Amino acid sequence: MTQYYFIFNQELCTECNSCVIACVQKNEEIDGQLRRVLPHPISISCNHCQEPLCQEVCPVNAINKRPQDGIVTVNSEECIGCKRCAKRCLYQAPYFSETKMKTYKCDLCLDRLNNKMLPKCVESCLMQAIELKQEVELSNKEKNLIANNSLPNSGVIKPNYILKKIEER
Amino acid sequence: MLGLGKIFELFSNFNLTRLEVKEELCLNYRFKQKVCNRCAEVCPNSIINVEGRKLIVKKDNCNSCGFCYQVCPTGVFNILEGSNAKLTSEIRNLANKESRLKIYCSQHKRKFKDGLEIVCLGRLDEKLLLEGLLAGATDIWIVDTDCTDCKMQIGEELFKEVLSTCQDLLQANSIQNRIYYTNDEPIEEKRSSLKFNKIEANNSQTSEESFNRRDLFKVLRKGVRQASAKQLKDKGALPSKQDRLLQLIKSLDIRSTNLPWLEFSSDCDFCQGCSHLCPTDALKVEEEEERLTFKFNPLFCTSCQLCEISCFYNAVRLTDFKNNNKVQLAANDLDRHYELFSGYKARCQQCDDEFYTAKNEQKVCFNCQYVAEVII
Known part of the structure; x- marks a missing residue:
C-alpha cells in the first residue's frame, strides 16, 4: 500500500483561499465546501487517516478505506445521511449536504488521480504550499514530522497530514 | 442490420432460463455485514454461489425445483418453468373435479394418474396447499416417499416446515385434519364440512356489490393508482411469496401468533x-x-x-x-x-x-x- 499524504507548508501560504475555490468549483453538485482554511493558517480537508473514525461509526458501512492507496471514500448510494461521521470526525472533514441529505467528503479527486493529474487544490495553490506525495516519495525530514504530528489527537487516529510549521521567531 | 446475434440471444434466453434472479433484493447486496447463503446451501445442483456480495447463478443447469424460492426471505428468485401461476391453475382444476387432491413427486416409483406431479415436495408452499382447499377439495393427500437416496433430500425438510405452518394456520378454521402426509391413502373422515368455500363465497359477495359498469371502473382505477404508487418506491415491495400468502390469510381471517x-x-x-x-x-x-x-x-x-x-x-x-x-x-x-x-x-x-x-x-x-x- 502506498498511502497518500497531504503536505502543507505554513510558511508559504498567503491565505488566498484559491484551494477552497478550486475545490468548490470541482464539486459543484455537492453545494458545499470540502476544504477549509483555518486561521493560523492551515488549509485542511480530509486527512485520510490511518484509522478513520468516520469508517468506524458508519452504521451501514458506506465508508471505505481503499487498500491500494489508502483513500477514504463514501459510497453515496449506500449513505443514509445519519450525520454520524460528520459529527465524529475530529477535523470536520465530511460535509453533510442538506439538499441531497447525504454526506460527502474529499476523495483526493479520484477521477483526476486516475488520469495522473494532481487534485484541484494542489494544482490551484499559487505558492505551492500544498503538496501531495506518496509514502515512497517522502524525505527523511517529512517522515520525522509524521512521527510527532502536531495536529490535535493525532496519536489516536493517525491522520496522514504533514504540517510544516513556521519556525518560531 | 438488426443483428442476428441479438435475435439468437433473445431466443436462447427464452428457452434456457428457468429461473429469474433479482440480485438487487439479495440481503448480501443490501448490507455488507450480512452473510446469507441459504439458497446456496439448499440448491441440489449447486448452481448458486455466494461470493462476497455477489450472487453467481448458472441458470442453465437449473431443474426448477424451487428450493431457493422457498428459502429466500426477500424473494430474489422466481421460478419460470412450472411457475406458481401454472401450478395454482392446475390445482384449481383438479380440486374442481375431485374431492381429494393427490400431490406426489416425480421421483416416485409408484405411479398415479389423477393428481398433481411436481419435481419435489419442497416446491410446495403454503399458498398452493391452501389454494387447493379453497378451490373445493375437502382434503389433500401428499404421498410420502422414501427420500433417503434422493439427491434432493433437503426438499423433505423444507416441505415439513411448510406443512407445519400450514396446519397451524388451518387450526383456527377447522377441527378436522385436512392435509395428510402419509404413505398409504388415508380414510376419508365423514364430518367434512366445506367451511373454506363458505368463507370465500362470503368475500366475493361483498366485493361484487351492485355496481354499474362505470362505478366499477372508478373503483378499479383507484386501486390501480394506489398499487402503482406503491410499486414506484423501490423498497417496500413485499416478496411475492409473502404477498400471496398474506392475501390468502386475509380472506380466511386467521390470527397468527407466530409473528x-x-x-x-x-x-x-x-x-x-x-x-x-x-x-x-x-x-x-x-x-x-x-x-x-x-x-x-x-x-x-x-x-x-x-x-x-x-x-x-x-x-x-x-x-x-x-x-x-x-x-x-x-x-x-x-x-x-x-x-x-x-x-x-x-x-x-x-x-x-x-x-x-x-x-x-x-x-x-x-x-x-x-x-x-x-x-x-
Missing part, C-alpha cells in the same frame, strides 16, 4: 440505519414535532435480521411476538404499523447540537459521550 417482533433498548441513538436497510419497509421511522418514532408491522417482516446486525449499539433485537393484550393483531392489518419506540429531541450541553434520545435525563449527545470516552 416476529422487535425490541428496542434505550441505547439507541436514532441513526435510522435499521429502518433504511429494511427491505420490506416493515420498520420505518416517523417524525413528529420533537419526536421520532419507530413503527413496525410484523406482517411485512421476513426475519432477515438486517436491523439487528446493522445496529451499532446492539439496541435492536428480533424476538417472537408475544400475545400481549395491548396489541391485537389481525391478518388484515396490512396498513397498520405499531409504535415500538420513540425518542425526544434534546440539546447537547457541550456541542449545542440537537439530537434524539430515549433516555430522560441525557444532557450530552452520543457523539460527545464517545469523544469523552475514547479520546483524551
Whole structure:
C-alpha cells in the first residue's frame, strides 16, 4: 500500500483561499465546501487517516478505506445521511449536504488521480504550499514530522497530514 | 442490420432460463455485514454461489425445483418453468373435479394418474396447499416417499416446515385434519364440512356489490393508482411469496401468533440505519414535532435480521411476538404499523447540537459521550 499524504507548508501560504475555490468549483453538485482554511493558517480537508473514525461509526458501512492507496471514500448510494461521521470526525472533514441529505467528503479527486493529474487544490495553490506525495516519495525530514504530528489527537487516529510549521521567531 | 446475434440471444434466453434472479433484493447486496447463503446451501445442483456480495447463478443447469424460492426471505428468485401461476391453475382444476387432491413427486416409483406431479415436495408452499382447499377439495393427500437416496433430500425438510405452518394456520378454521402426509391413502373422515368455500363465497359477495359498469371502473382505477404508487418506491415491495400468502390469510381471517417482533433498548441513538436497510419497509421511522418514532408491522417482516446486525449499539433485537393484550393483531392489518419506540429531541450541553434520545435525563449527545470516552 502506498498511502497518500497531504503536505502543507505554513510558511508559504498567503491565505488566498484559491484551494477552497478550486475545490468548490470541482464539486459543484455537492453545494458545499470540502476544504477549509483555518486561521493560523492551515488549509485542511480530509486527512485520510490511518484509522478513520468516520469508517468506524458508519452504521451501514458506506465508508471505505481503499487498500491500494489508502483513500477514504463514501459510497453515496449506500449513505443514509445519519450525520454520524460528520459529527465524529475530529477535523470536520465530511460535509453533510442538506439538499441531497447525504454526506460527502474529499476523495483526493479520484477521477483526476486516475488520469495522473494532481487534485484541484494542489494544482490551484499559487505558492505551492500544498503538496501531495506518496509514502515512497517522502524525505527523511517529512517522515520525522509524521512521527510527532502536531495536529490535535493525532496519536489516536493517525491522520496522514504533514504540517510544516513556521519556525518560531 | 438488426443483428442476428441479438435475435439468437433473445431466443436462447427464452428457452434456457428457468429461473429469474433479482440480485438487487439479495440481503448480501443490501448490507455488507450480512452473510446469507441459504439458497446456496439448499440448491441440489449447486448452481448458486455466494461470493462476497455477489450472487453467481448458472441458470442453465437449473431443474426448477424451487428450493431457493422457498428459502429466500426477500424473494430474489422466481421460478419460470412450472411457475406458481401454472401450478395454482392446475390445482384449481383438479380440486374442481375431485374431492381429494393427490400431490406426489416425480421421483416416485409408484405411479398415479389423477393428481398433481411436481419435481419435489419442497416446491410446495403454503399458498398452493391452501389454494387447493379453497378451490373445493375437502382434503389433500401428499404421498410420502422414501427420500433417503434422493439427491434432493433437503426438499423433505423444507416441505415439513411448510406443512407445519400450514396446519397451524388451518387450526383456527377447522377441527378436522385436512392435509395428510402419509404413505398409504388415508380414510376419508365423514364430518367434512366445506367451511373454506363458505368463507370465500362470503368475500366475493361483498366485493361484487351492485355496481354499474362505470362505478366499477372508478373503483378499479383507484386501486390501480394506489398499487402503482406503491410499486414506484423501490423498497417496500413485499416478496411475492409473502404477498400471496398474506392475501390468502386475509380472506380466511386467521390470527397468527407466530409473528416476529422487535425490541428496542434505550441505547439507541436514532441513526435510522435499521429502518433504511429494511427491505420490506416493515420498520420505518416517523417524525413528529420533537419526536421520532419507530413503527413496525410484523406482517411485512421476513426475519432477515438486517436491523439487528446493522445496529451499532446492539439496541435492536428480533424476538417472537408475544400475545400481549395491548396489541391485537389481525391478518388484515396490512396498513397498520405499531409504535415500538420513540425518542425526544434534546440539546447537547457541550456541542449545542440537537439530537434524539430515549433516555430522560441525557444532557450530552452520543457523539460527545464517545469523544469523552475514547479520546483524551
